[in-house]
Amino acid sequence: MNMVAWKMLTHERAKYLGLVFAIAFSTFLLENQTSIFAGILKRTASQILDVTDAEVWVMDPSTQYFEETKALRDTALTRVRGVPGTAWAVRLFKGIPVARTETGRFAQSIVLGLDDATLVGAPRKMVLGTWDRLREPDSVVIDRAGYLLLYPGQPLQLGRRLELNDHAVTIVGISEAGAPFASFPVIHTRYSTATRFQGLERNQMAFILARPTPGTSAEALCTSIHAATGLRARTSAEFAWDCIRYYLKNTGIPVNFGITIAIALIVGTVVAGQTFYLFTVENLRQFGTLKAIGIPNRRLMAMVLLQGAAVGAIGFALGTGMAAVFFDVFRQQVATRGIILMWQSVALTGGCMVFVVVLASVLSLRRVLVLEPAIVFRA
Amino acid sequence: MNPSRPAVQCRNLRKQFGDGDTRIEVLRGVEFTAQAGELTFLLGPSGCGKTTLISVIAGLLDSSSGDVEIFGTAVEKLDPDARVRFRRSHLGFVFQQYNLLPALTAAENAAVPLLAAGVKPREAVGRARELLGKLGLADRADTLPSRLSGGQQQRVALARALIHGPKLVVCDEPTAALDHATGESVMELLAGAALAPDRAVIVVTHDTRVLPFAHAIAQMDDGRILGVDRTQRRTAPAHSH
Ligand SMILES: Nc1ncnc2c1ncn2[C@@H]1O[C@H](COP(=O)(O)OP(=O)(O)O)[C@@H](O)[C@H]1O
Ligand SMILES: [Mg+2]
Numbered sequence: 073m074n075m076v077a078w079k080m081l082t083h084e085r086a087k088y089l090g091l092v093f094a095i096a097f098s099t100f101l102l103e104n105q106t107s108i109f110a111g112i113l114k115r116t117a118s119q120i121l122d123v124t125d126a127e128v129w130v131m132d133p134s135t136q137y138f139e140e141t142k143a144l145r146d147t148a149l150t151r152v153r154g155v156p157g158t159a160w161a162v163r164l165f166k167g168i169p170v171a172r173t174e175t176g177r178f179a180q181s182i183v184l185g186l187d188d189a190t191l192v193g194a195p196r197k198m199v200l201g202t203w204d205r206l207r208e209p210d211s212v213v214i215d216r217a218g219y220l221l222l223y224p225g226q227p228l229q230l231g232r233r234l235e236l237n238d239h240a241v242t243i244v245g246i247s248e249a250g251a252p253f254a255s256f257p258v259i260h261t262r263y264s265t266a267t268r269f270q271g272l273e274r275n276q277m278a279f280i281l282a283r284p285t286p287g288t289s290a291e292a293l294c295t296s297i298h299a300a301t302g303l304r305a306r307t308s309a310e311f312a313w314d315c316i317r318y319y320l321k322n323t324g325i326p327v328n329f330g331i332t333i334a335i336a337l338i339v340g341t342v343v344a345g346q347t348f349y350l351f352t353v354e355n356l357r358q359f360g361t362l363k364a365i366g367i368p369n370r371r372l373m374a375m376v377l378l379q380g381a382a383v384g385a386i387g388f389a390l391g392t393g394m395a396a397v398f399f400d401v402f403r404q405q406v407a408t409r410g411i412i413l414m415w416q417s418v419a420l421t422g423g424c425m426v427f428v429v430v431l432a433s434v435l436s437l438r439r440v441l442v443l444e445p446a447i448v449f450r451a
Numbered sequence: 452m453n454p455s456r457p458a459v460q461c462r463n464l465r466k467q468f469g470d471g472d473t474r475i476e477v478l479r480g481v482e483f484t485a486q487a488g489e490l491t492f493l494l495g496p497s498g499c500g501k502t503t504l505i506s507v508i509a510g511l512l513d514s515s516s517g518d519v520e521i522f523g524t525a526v527e528k529l530d531p532d533a534r535v536r537f538r539r540s541h542l543g544f545v546f547q548q549y550n551l552l553p554a555l556t557a558a559e560n561a562a563v564p565l566l567a568a569g570v571k572p573r574e575a576v577g578r579a580r581e582l583l584g585k586l587g588l589a590d591r592a593d594t595l596p597s598r599l600s601g602g603q604q605q606r607v608a609l610a611r612a613l614i615h616g617p618k619l620v621v622c623d624e625p626t627a628a629l630d631h632a633t634g635e636s637v638m639e640l641l642a643g644a645a646l647a648p649d650r651a652v653i654v655v656t657h658d659t660r661v662l663p664f665a666h667a668i669a670q671m672d673d674g675r676i677l678g679v680d681r682t683q684r685r686t687a688p689a690h691s692h
Binding site: 073075076079080082083084357358360361362364365366367368369371444445446448449450 | 502505506509511512532535536537538539540542544546547548550552553554555559563564566567572611623
């Protein structure tokens with residue numbers, strides 16, 4: 073009877089395609105929106121995740137996320153270095169000066185000032201140049217997207233001069249820094265260079281980056297640092313999640329995406345579910361005939377579920393394919409770099425689609441199961 | 452003709468729909484017997500309860516009271532699964548509306564009862580094709596119902612009703628949607644293919660043109676069988692008028 077179920081399903085080409093595409097589109101929308109949502113949230117932690125050589129971030133107790141920081145006192149560094157289990161600790165400057173090109177283009181930028189001696193936190197993925205050239209005086213490394221923002225349409229080229237808050241610097245490298253949440257250029261330089269163009273607020277030690285001694289876990293070191301200094305200490309992963317949570321809680325992003333995702337889900341569910349439900353209801357007479365002929369309810373159930381599963385699987389595969397192509401195309405774009413189709417999105421969407429198909433199948437099955445086979449004698 | 456034995460026996464069969472003010476009694480104590488080896492016609496005005504009666508006989512509808520036996524089996528007393536199995540193996544249906552599955556070819560449609568019984572599709576469709584050949588549809592076996600004439604569709608339905616060798620074939624107005632000549636040829640095929648000593652056929656109709664095919668004619672009105680007319684069936688009904 074599986075053959076019969078399959079033929080029933082595909083017989084009316086238009087309805088069948090309608091069903092498949094309803095599921096495909098809602099799959100696409102859901103995967104697309106959830107992945108972009110996750111990708112954008114992850115951007116709030118890009119600068120944290122880019123730092124691979126330190127595992128612990130120390131900050132003022134009132135600093136909740138990366139963008140908004142309260143400066144630490146100079147003495148904090150000494151105190152952290154004194155905490156047992158600390159292999160090393162270095163400072164990290166963070167500022168947001170305006171970058172201006174020789175032609176007058178300007179953009180607010182994120183400047184990270186690295187410990188002069190060690191350059192801990194330097195970008196590891198370089199497109200052009202090397203990060204150790206940051207040792208040259210007044211040198212900076214800028215990320216590729218920031219470069220393209222300031223020099224649109226121009227080839228990547230080292231040696232260009234930039235002004236950061238009217239302080240001239242030279243580009244010695246172009247990095248592939250993780251895309252920040254705001255589409256600011258990400259500029260790395262030495263701590264001593266950074267403080268010089270930060271004008272008014274002299275002290276800008278936003279973070280201390282530390283690494284535990286062998287045998288000490290990052291978590292344990294965080295606990296010790298906090299206990300010893302009263303400062304907030306987080307592992308990289310914890311701090312990244314802090315940022316994501318902060319944005320989830322304090323911005324309209326989740327609401328906006330939530331609405332889109334909910335609409336995608338509702339439209340997908342309603343359209344796909346309803347189409348499938350109607351499909352079954354329109355075929356009730358056929359199911360009635362099969363019932364009269366002596367096909368038991370459980371076989372009819374299997375037929376409806378098979379039809380649902382087939383439509384669901386084909387639609388889901390198609391939708392996921394479209395999403396994969398979409399993300400593959402947009403991954404190459406500067407504005408959407410780093411936003412990928414996440415397997416979690418695919419899995420979540422798959423779960424939703426299974427739910428939709430099962431729900432629609434079950435609802436329409438009810439009609440089939442209570443169907444009075446004697447209807448087949450009625451006109 | 453063989454000494455007949457009852458294929459279908461209804462005793463004091465009652466069926467009502469609804470309750471309270473909307474309650475109507477459609478079967479009001481039906482006494483009815485159809486003999487094996489015979490074609491029994493059920494005749495009566497529209498709305499008198501014919502369809503309801505055969506639905507109850509076929510086990511598609513529960514009666515309100517009374518007994519039905521089909522070849523000695525009280526179908527209503529079987530558990531639901533057994534009833535479905537009984538229908539699947541011992542009953543065949545022909546409907547006024549044909550009720551073919553539009554997605555299946557003629558042969559596949561005719562094969563449905565075999566498929567339901569678990570016969571492999573290849574074999575089932577092969578056997579259906581053979582039977583369709585006997586019903587004069589050899590060249591239409593792979594055609595979808597939408598491309599068949601009414602008479603051809605009804606012959607496919609006939610094949611579907613007979614393919615599994617059921618003991619009882621129930622037909623509700625099988626010729627009502629067909630023109631005279633087509634109706635007659637379908638009835639002729641039905642009489643020829645469905646009859647066997649151990650099989651009974653009940654045909655509901657108010658098409659008097661096909662009456663010459665009957666062995667027995669039960670007259671029904673207002674929820675009761677008024678009487679059974681045992682006719683001497685003419686040997687060559689198709690040329691009888
Ligand atoms: N499911 C039902 N609910 C209520 N009334 C019904 C139902 N089925 C049939 N009837 C009524 O029973 C009567 C007999 O119907 P039916 O058996 O179809 O008659 P016939 O086949 O002789 O034309 C009609 O008045 C019809 O309206
Ligand atoms: Mg009727």
